[in-house]
Structure formats: C-alpha cells, structure tokens
Amino acid sequence: MNLKNKSILITGGTGSLGKALTEFILSKQSEIKRLVIYSRDEQKQFQMAQEYPHDRYPQIRFFIGDVRDKERLTRAMKGIDYVIHAAAMKHVPIAEYNPDECIKTNIGGAQNVIDACFQTNVERVVALSTDKACAPINLYGATKLTSDKLFIAANNIKGDNPIKFSVVRYGNVMGSNGSVIPFFIKKKEEGVLPITDVEMTRFNISLQGGVSMVMHALEHAWGGELFVPKIPSYKILDVAEAIGPNCEKPVVGIRPGEKVHEEMITASDSFYTYDLGKYYAILPATHKWSLDEYVKTNNAQKVPQGFRYNSGENTEWETVDSLRALIIDHVDPNFSV
Template identity: 75%
Template sequence: MLNNKSILITGGTGSLGKALTAHILKHWPEVKRLVIFSRDEQKQYQMAQDYPMSKYPQMRYFIGDVRDRERLVRAFSGIDYVIHAAAMKHVHIAEYNPDECVKTNVGGAENVIQAALQTKVEHVVALSTDKACAPINLYGATKLTSDKLFVAANNIRGHHNIKFSVVRYGNVMGSNGSVIPFFIKKRSEGVLPITVNEMTRFNISLQGGVDMVLHALKTAWGGEIFVPKISSYRITDVAEAIGPNCEHKEVGIRPGEKIHEEMISSSDSFFTYDIDKYFVIVPQTPIWNIADFVKTFNAKLVPQGFAYNSGTNEEWETVSSLRQLIKEHVDSNFEA
C-alpha cells in the first residue's frame, strides 16, 4: 500500500509519529519518502539517531510549524499522503494558553488543508481525540473544530483528486504525558495523585493508533470520522496496577477535565455506522452515496440515541490485564 509512496507526518517526533515511522519502515521498506515534519529540532535530532538517512535513505527531517502555511506548502511538494498529528494536546495548558491552542489546533488544521489543496496530496488523515466529542474544554473544542474543517474540506476540493478523513480515539497507552508513565514515575514517591475515584478513560495502544491511521488511508472515501471499538479503564484500577503499595490520594479534577469521556454522542448516532472493528461517523453532506457505502462495508446504522462513553462501555480492563498491557506496550521491565 505504501511502497513507492511519499508520506509526511506532522508532529512526527511525537509518540504516534515514531510508532508510525517504525511500522512503515518495517512493513513497506520501499516507501519512496517518509518526511518527519515538526518544530522541535532536538526531537528531530534524537529521532535521526534512531533512523539515520545513511541507513534509511527514504527518511527526511523537515523543521516547520503547522502555523506556517508557506512552509507546509513547500513540505507537501511531491507528497502523496499526509498524516496530521501535530497539536497542542494538554488540557490544562490549553486552558491557560487559549490563543496558542487555537493557533495550532485550528489555524494549523486550516493550513494543512489549504497546503494539501495547493499541492498534489492524495489523502490527508487527521488525528482527533475523544475530547472532541461534546467538548467542555478548549482543547476538545479546537479538535472538534479541526474535525469539522477536515470533514468539510472534501466539499471544497474542486477538481483536486484528494480525500480528507479523521481518526478519533482515546488515551494512547504509554504516550508522552499520559497517566501510565506518570504513575510509574510517581510511584517511587509512595503517593499516586488521583483526580477523582470515579474517573474512567478509553484505552488504546500505540499500535492500535497506528492500525487506525493505516485503515483510514486504505479504506476512507472522504469525510469519515473513524472511531475504534476499544476498552475502558478505571483510574483507580490503573493506580492499583502500578502502585498497589502506594497511597492513592484524591486531588480533585483539573480545569477542563471530564469524569468520563465520549467518542460518539447521542446526536452523532443518526450518522454513525458499525463496520465491525470500528464505528464510522459519516459526513452529513457526503460527496458519495450512502447506500453504496453501506453495501461496500456491510455497514449497520447504530440505534438512535446510541452514545459511546468510557463510563458505560461494555469492555473493561482489569488490574491484571492492565499490568500485562503495561508490560507489553509501555515498559517490558515493569513489575508491580
């Protein structure tokens, strides 16, 4: 699928960007070009130690910011597929720096769209978040806006042979800034700070995130929001799995946080289809025929009022399964 193709990843030095890079180089060694686009030169330098151009001649490291449309246009020259992973993602930092979050997550999304339309990009897959569904914080609101921009971009493409689609998922296990590595680091202090005991979150592995992006690249018709069927965990079970001998101290919810996360709201149910491993929220004004989509993917419309919520999910991780997942996906030397 990706051999002889040129791919660019915005925010490519992040956790998912590095996982995508490893997966692509392993499974499509004849990829024509793999461009890592990000604004952090130190992270690019470090990533280039793992994937030097002397060993991986298809690799390119491109310093740039998604806020800079001219730089994006230059970077997209000759690119077939763009995976847009660049974002400000920390809820509390966005609450304190709202204008910066808007510039990156909304302005950056619009710049990616316009740069892709100006060049010969064939497909853009944008990364979303569960916080974009019924958002109560600025980060979620900017990502919902970003989702809407990418979905609507299919209607303004004109003569361009290009598709825009979105993948939306929950907390990525072991990603930078997520709760599991935070708890692993804090347990040496003997106290694990828990926001509220009732809190739940969706959970997906880095590989699961990679698989979703590749699924969208392979199957999207343009305008879909892909949502994985994944498990939830209770924050208290994560604390027990990592620090059973630690004090679990409830510290209160931070600004902009939810007790439970949603990936599909009841309002989305009218446009949401079940396609086996994933749900798909189709665009309200698609550029293709819904009946053809249903037939091709054996898609089934979910019941009206259906909502996909981490607190009412049917699939749950346990303390023991979390320990096993941490060992498999986060730290092979992990011991509770």
C-alpha cells in the first residue's frame, strides 16, 4: 500500500501494536505526510519520542488525548486520511472489577472515534478487535463485540461519504504487554510457572502479523468486513515447557471471565463468512456493494454452514521448539532455556 502524502492517526499509538505499526510505517513508507500517535499516557509518549526524534522523523506527531474525549479526537483528526483504532482497556480481570471504566473506553471511545471521523475528512478506518469478542463471556470481550458492531454499522449511516470502516480480529499477540509469554519469562526467575488449566489453548500471532493484517484491511476493505487471520494455536503447557522446562507448574485455575479455548468465528457466523486465502472475512449482513462482485474480485470461497474457528480445534499448532524460536525472534533475542 502506498501511503505517500497520506496522514494516519493511531489511537493507542504507544501500545505494543501501535509501536509496531509506527516502526513499519516509518521504515517502509518514508514519504508519508504525517503520523499522529494519539494516546493518554504522557510517559509512554515521552519515551517513544526519544526513539523517534523529530529531526530524524519529521512526519511523526505526538498528541495527548483520550478516546473518551470526542472534541479532542475531532481536533486530532483534522487533515487525517486513515485512522487505526487500537486504544482499549484490555485486561480481563481489571475490566471485570472496573466495568464502567471499560465501557467508557471500549464502547464510548469507539463511538467517539466514529463520530470524529464523520466530522472530518477521514477516508478509511480500521478498528482492532480480539478473539475475546467472539461469543464473549467476559466484559472486555462484550465491550469489544459492541465496538465491532459499531464500526461495522457505521458503514450503513455514512450516506454519500466515501469513508470505509472495517475491523480486524486476531488472537494473542506474541510478546505484547500483559501477554502470557513475557509473564512466564519473568516468573521463570522464581522457578514457578502458574498454569490456569492444563487443557488451555490460545491463538498466536506476531506483532508483525498483526501489522500486516491492519495494512491489508486498510488497503483492501470494501467496508463492513471483519477480517480474521489463519494463525496457529499453542497449548499453555507447551508455552510453559518452552520457557521453563525445569520450573514447577502448579495448576491455579482459570481467572474470572477466562475461556479454556478462544474462538474467532462461531458456527452462527458461518452464514456470512468467506475464505479469502490468507484471511477469513465475516461480511456484514447489509452492505452497499455487490456480494457477487466482492466474491469475484477477492476469489472468495463461502465456508461450509456450521464452520467454526477456535484455538482448541485448530489444524495448525506451535510446538515447544517452534515456540522457543518465535520467542527469540519476536520477544527476547537473548532468551535461552
């Protein structure tokens, strides 16, 4: 995708994916006009600004703001072409304990982003989802499902505005803040790796994989799609074995709102789901474009009725050895058993 003379805003831009997107865009798209990092954490912005000094990266701007503040969002989006919405409260136990705060950020913030985009001249919007939004059993997942629905439905109320809204949904990002692998690496020093459930599985995607998916949606979305990647799963016991084979591994039980296996496509979604090759796409029930044309252009194949995609029934799995290699490549180059 050519971003020459384009301006992009990333909400939650100081988070793991926001930083990975920034690195990718500034290294691969040096002719970008402007890249706005929008977030509420001044310390993270200060630290990120040290990595991207203005004399070397004149395109980057740091904008303090909260997605709860629609007026601030609208001001930040003036002159912006593309928006990537990555801001969220994402820790499941914290959301369970502070539900109102989670709702204000993940649902209210999503609506504010949509409204601010309509009030400016934004052309394309990609919102980040999560596997926890699929058949949610915790508040975080429920708020992200609501966010997904808001962004998808925004395509129905745009009138003559050419803006396109789409969503990308994927599993745990390897090495992201709060994820299990950095947690286990740190706990390894204590000689104990707590296991929630011996049957637990998760989808796994690298930061680079997440970046590629966002850029794909930004370039190829017709408006209203929810993109899902084809990615491997891992067993939590294999992660523990890969990181600390000699550690104790007591079973401590699952946390509130946690699933044993994560889902990304349910059987109910199968009626609207198409295989695009590298990705699946859950298409909106109502859309303003031709489904036949979409299928032809994307060489899309309708999935069988009843098809579902979850981490426990996946056909592709990481092994202990592959996990160790991935940790070195994507999390800690100095890692060793």
